[in-house]
Amino acid sequence: MTVDGAQLWTLNQRLLSVVMDACTEELADLGLETKEFFVLAEVAASPYPAEIAAALLLPKASVTVYVRNLVAKGFIRREIDDADLRRHRLVLTTEGAEARDRALAALAAEYDRRLARITPQDRSELQRILQEMLTSPA
């Protein structure tokens, strides 16, 4: 079971990498770097930089950079939080929401596509292991 866990983890990891890599160009067309996209996609759920950093396990300093870029590109706006003047409440612009939705759609499409396209062995292995893991919870 330990070995299977490792295989599962590896396969899953690889699948996500491949999907992300395949979408990099599409994201670039939308004007988004990979990391910027992660931040953009998180803004609605976590409207403050500190929250984003915690949610995405990114250093605060990095979030500062990505937020700056996203603001410069017009995808988000900073507003001062009246309740706490230290906070920068982040707001999606119309363009930002649209770019995010397109990006997520591209990612989802690629994910589905790849799952059907990875090596048959890898795929059935992934399916078997996920199934097993999900049907016999610890």
Add this chain to the structure above:
Amino acid sequence: MTVDGAQLWTLNQRLLSVVMDACTEELADLGLETKEFFVLAEVAASPYPAEIAAALLLPKASVTVYVRNLVAKGFIRREIDDADLRRHRLVLTTEGAEARDRALAALAAEYDRRLARITPQDRSELQRILQEMLTSPA
């Protein structure tokens, strides 16, 4: 379905990040940086730097760096490939194989543990979506 694909991707992505993050310290105890671990775990399947770069979607220059570190730590050895003198055939040392196995075990344990521990909503959502995706292939 597009939305679900995006949710699935996001949840999965987050789960893997959290697992990796949780294991970082354990890997460090084994003497491994995260990226180095990826390379170490790939050596058996892809014994040449160029193969590793292709498999892990890493730049060749980065693989050079990680391989150098792994060699310095005594986890792998470079051998010249008699059939092609440009190639560096990479060989796991005993210590390397052991470190890799320990690292994979740690990762697997953490993965199982986290799957049982993420937010109940997140978890059932993940389960539902994965199930759906896997039982109705495109």
Add this chain to the structure above:
DNA sequence: CTGTATTAGTTCCAAATTGTACCAGTAGGC
């Protein structure tokens, strides 16, 4: 009120990452 501790966000700069240019070796045409 003050004083102390904590938090949000940024800046600074060292460290990690990676694009590009490079050299060595291989493959194949002629």
Add this chain to the structure above:
DNA sequence: GCCTACTGGTACAATTTGGAACTAATACAG
């Protein structure tokens, strides 16, 4: 053989990333 095109790996420079120190604002004890 020679020449050209290509591949494997590395080195160096330029960019990106992130730890630590910093400033501003809040919280809350006394």
